[in-house]
Amino acid sequence: MNSGEQSSKPDLYVIARIIKALKEKDKMNKTALATSTGLAYDKLVKYLAWMTERGFIKVDENGLVVLTKEGIEAYDDLVHWIMKYVGQLKFPRLRLRT
Amino acid sequence: MMPEESVVSKVEELMETLDHIKKYNALANSLKNFGIIIASFFVTFFVLRGLVDFLDLSSRLDKPVFFSVLFLLLLVPIAGITTGILTVRKKVNSVKTGEWKRELSNGFPSALKILMDLDWDKTFDEISLGRLSYFLYGLLKTTVYWAVTFFALGSVGAAFTFLFPHGSPFFGGFFAAFLALLIVFVFLRKDLLRRYLEMRSLDMLLWELWWFSLELRRTEFQT
Numbered sequence: 001m002n003s004g005e006q007s008s009k010p011d012l013y014v015i016a017r018i019i020k021a022l023k024e025k026d027k028m029n030k031t032a033l034a035t036s037t038g039l040a041y042d043k044l045v046k047y048l049a050w051m052t053e054r055g056f057i058k059v060d061e062n063g064l065v066v067l068t069k070e071g072i073e074a075y076d077d078l079v080h081w082i083m084k085y086v087g088q089l090k091f092p093r094l095r096l097r098t
Numbered sequence: 099m100m101p102e103e104s105v106v107s108k109v110e111e112l113m114e115t116l117d118h119i120k121k122y123n124a125l126a127n128s129l130k131n132f133g134i135i136i137a138s139f140f141v142t143f144f145v146l147r148g149l150v151d152f153l154d155l156s157s158r159l160d161k162p163v164f165f166s167v168l169f170l171l172l173l174v175p176i177a178g179i180t181t182g183i184l185t186v187r188k189k190v191n192s193v194k195t196g197e198w199k200r201e202l203s204n205g206f207p208s209a210l211k212i213l214m215d216l217d218w219d220k221t222f223d224e225i226s227l228g229r230l231s232y233f234l235y236g237l238l239k240t241t242v243y244w245a246v247t248f249f250a251l252g253s254v255g256a257a258f259t260f261l262f263p264h265g266s267p268f269f270g271g272f273f274a275a276f277l278a279l280l281i282v283f284v285f286l287r288k289d290l291l292r293r294y295l296e297m298r299s300l301d302m303l304l305w306e307l308w309w310f311s312l313e314l315r316r317t318e319f320q321t
Binding site for chain 2 (some may be wrong): 079097
């Protein structure tokens with residue numbers, strides 16, 4: 001998600017980091033979330049806006065970011081989607097001989 | 099194991115495999131040096147053999163001493179093989195691996211990032227190059243072993259002819275070449291089989307990753 005492009009494709013990695021941090025801490029203020037995820041504050045705010053639009057998170061009356069049921073499901077879907085493909089990989093045992 | 103942990107574990111396996119591929123590429127990069135080392139030692143060997151003939155040492159020296167010189171000369175290509183293999187081994191062992199471990203310790207999001215950031219086309223090129231280089235290295239090494247065995251048999255043949263002047267000339271060129279091939283095959287058969295299996299493993303890996311990358315690129319996750 002580039003600056004000023006709310007509709008562009010978001011970085012799944014960033015979304016996963018935000019959801020993971022919220023899953024671990026339940027609810028967080030934006031500054032703590034930015035620190036926890038290693039994101040610049042303004043970038044985090046744009047991502048939070050995108051995630052709020054889709055119902056993944058909500059901001060409560062105290063200004064704390066809370067993960068919704070939809071957010072947890074989206075994260076689990078992402079994990080299962082990746083596992084569906086990566087789980088089928090079989091790696092041969094390689095032993096280079098010199 | 100939780101699905102998140104399973105993904106991280108699979109990506110760890112993938113990255114370890116790709117670290118191995120780096121080693122094959124290090125071998126590919128050192129193949130030229132290996133060839134130069136082997137060639138220079140063999141040139142030295144041929145020059146020394148030529149010098150032995152030029153100085154007519156076979157008639158100047160006692161026969162046991164002369165044959166000892168011939169056998170000692172074989173140490174030159176043997177030293178070449180040893181130096182070459184050690185050079186390749188040093189290069190392969192110097193490959194940095196596990197640089198992704200710190201990143202992956204952050205769990206699923208990092209595993210996802212690693213997967214998304216992988217340059218698949220480059221990875222496929224590296225596997226193909228590594229496979230080809232591994233084959234060429236095995237071929238070159240076997241040829242060098244064969245050459246050393248051939249010259250050793252030549253020296254044995256010369257000694258045999260001296261000891262049994264009326265014996266059958268079994269150590270003629272073609273016979274020595276064939277016998278050397280047979281000896282090398284017997285000694286290296288397990289090594290050659292393992293190399294063949296290793297190359298098949300690399301083929302399988304190429305197909306697995308090619309399929310995986312295709313699926314990953316084709317499907318778009320809908321949030």
